[in-house]
Amino acid sequence: MRRFEYARPRTPQEAVDLxxxxxxAAFLAGGSNLVDHLKVGIASPGVLVDVGGLGLxxxxxxxxxLRIGAGVRNSDLAAHPVVRSRYAVLARSLLAGASAQIRHQATTAGNLLQRTRCVYFYDATTPCNKREPGTGCSAVDGYQRYNAILGASAACVTVHPSDLAVGLAVLDATVEVLGPDGARTLPLADLHRLPGDSPEQDTTLAHGELITAVTVPRLPEGAVSTYYKARDRASYAFALVSVAAVVAGDEVRVAWGGVAHRPWRATVLEEALRGGPLDEETVRAACLEELAPATTGPGTAFKLEMVTGATAMVLTDLAGRAR
Structure with a gap:
């Protein structure tokens, strides 16, 4: 057993300084992801800084x-009356994640910062550039069912596992961050990275930067939204593909999960559908444009039709409800 120090700061700034x-050193919130890494040896920090008691x-x-504190539990956020009544996509994305027990423990920021669930990342006997940079990517020629089809690189083909991140991406959320150099905000779209040559870097946060809150803009009047997740079993499974969508008048927003190293905002699709009909044929044609740069292997080709069909189903349903 590796020994580590444990600290409980009284303020966010004290936590950042530690x-x-x-x-x-590493931050500890709900711990539903980090504790798993400690158990299997993926992470071995010398200092754990508990941010659970900072009033976030x-x-x-x-x-x-809405302004959502970084420490808000997933179950509490999903049950919040404003989230349930005005942000259906957010509530549904939260309820699609993990299990009820884990949602009681997992936090907003922790969910955004969870690391990949690639089987090779968790298997310390196999090469993994995300776990050990420069060793190679076993998933390229290995088990591919959960691999990316957009934005991947030769160094890493894994996907981001968060459902909440996809829901927040379609809502144009922003992230409030406190770091050694002070506070800053950034669009959630700029929080997560594509792998490139440095897949070990999941986000654009610097060491010591702490997410303190997430802000969600008010949706336009009459907007309807939802989240759909395709997975191998009915619960406690990560997305093969997922679709978060908002329809508000002529505006269409779509974000995909399970297809890339970060939540994938389908901007090409959105532009193609702006102001036009949301029938199945039109949506499928727009998906084809968005997926033009996709790269698939024998184990991931199914994702093209799966994400296309799911997007067509979701958008035609929202269009009917918005009338």
Whole structure:
């Protein structure tokens, strides 16, 4: 057993200073992902800084929408009356994730920062560039069912596992961050990275930066939204593909999960559908444009039709409800 130090700071700034001051320190919130990594040896920090008691667990209505504290539990956020009534895509994405027990423990920021569930990442006997840079990617020629089809690289073909991140991506959420150099905000779209040559870097956060809140803009009047997840079993399974969508008048927003190293905002599809009909033929044609750069293997070719069919089903249903 590897020994580590445990710290419970009293303020977010104290937490940031503790982690930023040591290359061997990490934040601990709900721990539903990090504790797994500690058990199998993927992570071995010398210092764990517990951010669970910093008061970052409130959901607040603002003039512009919602401000969600980084420590808000997934189950509490899904049950929040404003989320349920105005942001169906957010509630559904939360309820599609993990199990009820894990949702009671997992936090908003922790969910966004969870690492891949690629089987080779978890198997320390196999090469994995995300776990050990420069060793290779076993998933390229190995088990491919959960591999990416968009934005992958020769160094990594894994996908981001979060359902919540996909729901927030379609809502144009922003992330509030506190770091050694002060506070900053960034679009959620800029939080997660594509793998490139550095797949070990999941996000654009610097060491010691702490997510303190996520803000969600108010949806336009009359907007309808939803989240659909295709998976191998009915619960406690990660997405093969998922679709988060918003329809508001002529505006269509779509984000995909299970297809890339980060939530994939389908901007080409959105532009193709703007102001036009949302019938199955039109949506499928727009999906074809979005998927033009996709790369598939024997184990991932099914995702092309799966994400296309799911998107057509979701958007035609939302279009009917929006009339």
């Amino acid at each position: 982690v930023a001051g040591s290359d061997d 667990d409130r959901v607040e209505e603002t003039d512009g929408g």
